[in-house]
Amino acid sequence: MALRTAPLAALLAIPLAGCSTLDSINPFGSGEKYETKILAETPASDIYDQGLARLQKKDSAGAAKKFSELDKQYPFSDWSRRGLMMQTYANYQAGDYDTAITTGKRFYQLYPNAPDAPYALYLQGMSYYQQIPDVSRDQENSAKALDLFQQIVTKYPTSEYADDAKFKIQVTRDQLAGKEMSTGRFYLNRRNYTAAINRFREVLSKYQTTRHAEEALERLTEAYLSLGITGEAQTAAAVLGHNFPDSPWYKDAFAKLQADGLSPNEDSESWISKIYRKTVG
Incomplete structure (x- = not known):
């Protein structure tokens, strides 16, 4: 045991015995002298x-x-x-x-x-919000901003950031719905009606309170008519007319049905009807 402790004791003794030499000679140079200084700590x-x-x-x-x-x-x-x-x-x-x-x-x-803590969430949300691109591009930042703003409203409803977070929730939801609409129109123009319907359904399922809901219902009327699924087309137009009777999108949907000798008629068993939970008389 003595053989193992002796080298350690010797190493510990070196700085004490040779302190002046080590402090005056730069071990990384050739005989250059330097001074060891302890910098004063800056107060926080x-x-x-x-x-x-x-x-x-x-x-x-x-x-x-x-x-x-x-x-x-x-x-x-x-x-x-x-x-x-x-x-x-x-x-x-x-x-x-x-x-x-x-x-x-x-x-x-x-x-x-x-x-x-709520301000930390708010700054994160705003950092994503400031990086939201136009609807033709990926909306990952919109989704992340939405999640953070929703956390503020849920966890800190009385904080000073809650009201602005609610407004930003509307904006980000509208942006996400806009992305779905953009993709849906892309598929619709290429006559990929099933893919288009899935996108418009996403808008109604998740973002029916946004301004894009009207157009989504009109596009569903068009897509279902193109597939020959007249019942769903009539339901989409009927729900559109019931919820947005003065919308230009309803006029378009109504005209498309008339061109095929049809009129708006809601099927209460349709997924569209169930989403809105309203019946057209």
């Missing part, structure tokens, strides 16, 4: 204030970097929590949405019960 409040100062100067990226130092120098502290929240905000302000999402998610995972 100073770092935080420096971050705020950069925000005031519109240097959001620099502010985010400064706030990130709090987590590095004061981990697991209240300053670290505050810095992470401000880092998320600064990244969002800088337009670095992906990083804002990452830091906001980390904040919420670490501090789900903190007063700023």
Whole structure:
């Protein structure tokens, strides 16, 4: 046992015996001297204030970097929590949405019960929201934004972000419905009626409160007529007329039925009728 402990004791003794030599000779150079300095720790409040100062100067990226130092120098502290929240905000302000999402998610995972928890969700949602493309492209960001805004309304209904979250829910749902409509029209124009019907059905099933519901019902009338499924075509037009009697889409659906010698007539057993749960007299 003595043989094993002796080398360790010898190594521990080296810095004590040769401290002046090690401090004065640079082991990575050829005889160059250097001084060992212990840098004074910057107070957390100073770092935080420096971050705020950069925000005031519109240097959001620099502010985010400064706030990130709090987590590095004061981990697991209240300053670290505050810095992470401000880092998320600064990244969002800088337009670095992906990083804002990452830091906001980390904040919420670490501090789900903190007063700023709903704000962390809101900034994540807004970061996805700001990246929503037009309806011709993939709507993954719309779906993720919708999920986060719904979490705010469900978990924090009295928070100051709940009302705006409700509005953003309507916008994102409309965007997702618009994507389904765009794809449905694509299939309809190519006479792939079954695929088109599936898309329009998705609109009515998930987004019937959006502005796209009227068109979806008219397109269903057209698609079912093209397939010779007149009962569903008549039901789609009847439900459209009952819910949106003044809609130009109803006039179009009615005209299409008339051209085939038909009129709106609801089948209460139709999936379309069951979705709306209303009967046309």
